[in-house]
Structure formats: structure tokens, C-alpha cells
Amino acid sequence: MRISVWTLGAVAAAGLTLCGIPAAAQTYYADGPNAGGSAVLSIQVRAAVGGRCGFAAAQTPNGTFDQPNFDETGFSHDFTFQLECTGPSRVAxxxxNGGLKTGGTAPxxxxxxxxxxxxxNLVGSSATASATCAVANLTATAGAPCEFRGPATTxxxxxxxxxxxxxxxxxxxxxxxxxSGADALVSGTYGDTLTVTVSVAP
Known part of the structure; x- marks a missing residue:
């Protein structure tokens, strides 16, 4: 059995918004009644940079886990990672395959x-979030999708x-x-791939 986890779209960032920091500029007149004088023209400018969110470069949820004879032993394995998000985020x-799958046709x-x-399981500076789902509900076409089925969006x-x-x-x-399924598993090599994504969540 092999489960592979990889990261897609590691960084998401909001755009630049213009909204107001006062600045002043002087305008000089070459001729006319104010020749040789000056007037002050005030221009209101404000800029704000939106939030940034992604996986930390050295701590992405990537890797592979192998477990022989998983049907007889069961298994549990953690893929650890760190977020690098300046505000709320969503991970999906x-x-x-929607399960551990092997090739061929089952009799x-x-x-x-x-x-x-x-x-x-997600850990932030002042909050945590956790949820568990059957992998069958994490496929792109699942009829009853899990709450963290991806890809991640806002x-x-x-x-x-x-x-x-x-x-x-x-x-x-x-x-x-x-x-403990009703049908026995055929002999073979089983596997699945999980794709993990992250997004800002305004």
C-alpha cells in the first residue's frame, strides 16, 4: 500500500488596494497673476497590501507512506506541515482514487x-481547526463531499x-x-494520491 501526498498552489496572495495616506505636492506657476509664487495642491493617496497565505517552504505536506499488509495490520501516519498565512485560511x-486501489477486475x-x-488538523496563533472524513468523500466527483474537499478557495x-x-x-x-469489508481484497499493490491546497479566507 502506498499513499502519496503533494502540494498544489502553495501560495495565494490578495491584490493591492488603493484607499488613502495623505501626501502633499507644490505646483509653481510660470506666468499669470501668481507668477513667481506658489500654491499647495493636496493629493490623498492610501495603499494597503492584502493578506498572504501558503505553505512554509520547508514544511509542505509532501511525502509517501508505505504499509505492507495493511489489511491485516491497519495503519496510521501523519504528514506534518506549517502554514504561512497572515490571516484566516482554508486548507482542502x-x-x-477515493480509497486504496489496485488494478484489475475483482471477481x-x-x-x-x-x-x-x-x-x-490546523494550528494558528490563536485558534485551531480539525475535521475527519472518509476518503471516499474527498474525490472530485463525490456525491456527499467532505467539508474539506478541495481545491481550496476563499x-x-x-x-x-x-x-x-x-x-x-x-x-x-x-x-x-x-x-473488515464484506468482500475480501484481491492480492496486489494498493495506493492513492492526496492533493493538498491552501487559500486565504477573508
Whole structure:
């Protein structure tokens, strides 16, 4: 069994907004009644830079986890990461297979797809957020999507209502007990890929 996790779109940033810091400029007249004099022209200018959000460069949720005979032993593994977000953020996950999958066709009484769970835990400077979903609900076409199915947008994904700059404690956990499905799993190499994205959440 192999589960691979990788990051897509690591940095999102809002644009520049213009809204007001006072500045003054002088205008000189070459001729006319005010020749040789001057007048003050006030121009109101204000600029603000929007929030920035991404995964910390050295702490992205990337990696691969292998577990032989997972059907007999079960498994649990954490992919740790750090956020680098100046305000609230959302993190989301998409599963390629919706379970641990092997190739081929399963005869009657056998299966080629094994379920597992995905837990997302986010840590900020003043808040945390956590949720767990069955991986079947994390595919792009899931009928009953998980609350943190991706890709992340300003309205989709698990929301962390806090800034988070290089905070420790955020992780994505994959886990399953010993397999107990009604159909036996066929012999083979099983795997899945999870894609993790992050977005600002104004």
C-alpha cells in the first residue's frame, strides 16, 4: 500500500488596494497673476497590501507512506506541515482514487478498493481547526463531499480563523483499522494520491 501526498498552489496572495495616506505636492506657476509664487495642491493617496497565505517552504505536506499488509495490520501516519498565512485560511484535500486501489477486475466476493480516513488538523496563533472524513468523500466527483474537499478557495476547505506563521502542530493524518469489508481484497499493490491546497479566507 502506498499513499502519496503533494502540494498544489502553495501560495495565494490578495491584490493591492488603493484607499488613502495623505501626501502633499507644490505646483509653481510660470506666468499669470501668481507668477513667481506658489500654491499647495493636496493629493490623498492610501495603499494597503492584502493578506498572504501558503505553505512554509520547508514544511509542505509532501511525502509517501508505505504499509505492507495493511489489511491485516491497519495503519496510521501523519504528514506534518506549517502554514504561512497572515490571516484566516482554508486548507482542502482531493483524493485521486477515493480509497486504496489496485488494478484489475475483482471477481465476485472480492474488492479492489479499500477505505480509509483522512484527518486534517490546523494550528494558528490563536485558534485551531480539525475535521475527519472518509476518503471516499474527498474525490472530485463525490456525491456527499467532505467539508474539506478541495481545491481550496476563499469559501471551500477547512477554515482556520487565525493567522498562522510557522506554527507547529498542523498535520494531515491517514488511517484505517484492520480491513473488515464484506468482500475480501484481491492480492496486489494498493495506493492513492492526496492533493493538498491552501487559500486565504477573508
Amino acid at each position: 484535500v482531493v483524493s485521486t 465476485a466476493g472480492y474488492a479492489t478498493l479499500a477505505p480509509y480516513d483522512v484527518m486534517l 469559501t471551500a476547505g477547512l477554515r482556520l480563523n487565525s493567522n498562522s506563521i510557522l506554527q507547529n502542530g498542523s498535520f494531515l493524518r491517514v488511517s484505517a483499522p484492520v480491513y
